[in-house]
Amino acid sequence: MSFNRIDDNNNEKPNDPHKILIYGYSDQDMIKFEDSFKNVGENDFIFLNNSNLNQKVYDIIISNNMSENNTSNEDFPNIPFILLSGFSNKEVMDFFNFIKENNFPKPLIALLTKTNKSWFLKDLIKDVYQEHMIMINKK
Template identity: 85%
Template sequence: MSFNKIDDKNNEKPNNPHKILIFGYSNQDMIKFESLFKNIGENNFVFLNKSNLSQKVYDIINSNNITESNTSNEDFPNIPFILLSGFSHKEIMNFFNFIKENNFPKPLVALLTKTNKSWFLKDLIKDVYQEHTIMKNKKINTSI
């Protein structure tokens, strides 16, 4: 499986760099990600940690050298989070299948947008988490 498969019906990719940012997973999961990504030829992934939370999303996406800041974010939770940049719709669906098939903890997922690319990583994760919580609560309330 490759995330670069082209879907004849939807092969449009955004004009953003093709990259996967990964945050909040255990060391064991990161090793598994790295191994599986290399097996399918995906090499545009970056593992992030709490020292990257105070960086702007687009700076991380555009950088080949991720710098770690000295800003303390120790109290920030390790929420499994993945940001996809430059993926077509079909590649996104393939990625979700990849996560499910390989039994990774289900992440919060965001796509790089014009709006969120200027945000700090921690603000994007918080925003996606809040949206997830609202949707989860809404689903629970409608099923009662």
């Protein structure tokens, strides 16, 4: 992993589809997201729930898959989580500011990578959560 400073002026986008996957927020926050995205003209968001946890991340992104699967994940925590796909560094920084300015509960945020494209959503959320806990404990 590289810890180079993010060039927040870099507006070069990766080739992946421009999508925002949102998981673990309350119904009220989901409505607030929808309203906020309408105001900024963003139509590339996908709201996820426990039925999506056993789907591969990239499959969700390319298919806009909101279909329910038969596997129950009722015991998986609703940790606010957002995955950004196809975002430039500048757009990532703008999105962080958007979350903060609109007083959304602070999410765990991940970017789509070559590695995590093939992961199941639940495994990606667990991995990002574990990294988050390591960083908190180092402080």
